[in-house]
Amino acid sequence: MKKYEYKCVFIWGLGERTTRLMNEYGQQGWELVSVQWCWHYFKRAIEN
Template sequence: MKRFEYKTIKIEPKGVWGSNLDATEIDKILNELGQQGWELVSMQDLSVSGSSWSFHYTFKREH
C-alpha cells in the first residue's frame, strides 16, 4: 500500500502593502521542493476582504 507524507508552506506577498508577489522566488521554492520529491497538490489563497495576503501550498510525496 502506498503511503504519503504531506507538507504545507505559507508564502506571503512582500512590499509596503504586502502586494508584491515575486514569481521568480515562488518558482525557486517550488522547484526546490520538487527536487526533494514533493508534488504540489493544492494552493489556497487566504484572501481577506478580497485582498490576497498569503497563500498556502500543500505538497505530498511517497513515504
C-alpha cells in the same frame, strides 16, 4: 498501498521567489497537491 507524508507551506512573494521555492520542493521529491491563497500543500511518497 502507498503511504504519503504531507507538508503545508506558506509562500509569500512574487513569481521569481515562488518559482525558486517550488523548484526546490520538487527536487526534494514533493508533489504540489493544492494552493489556497499563499498556502501550498505538498505530498511525498513514504518508503515502507
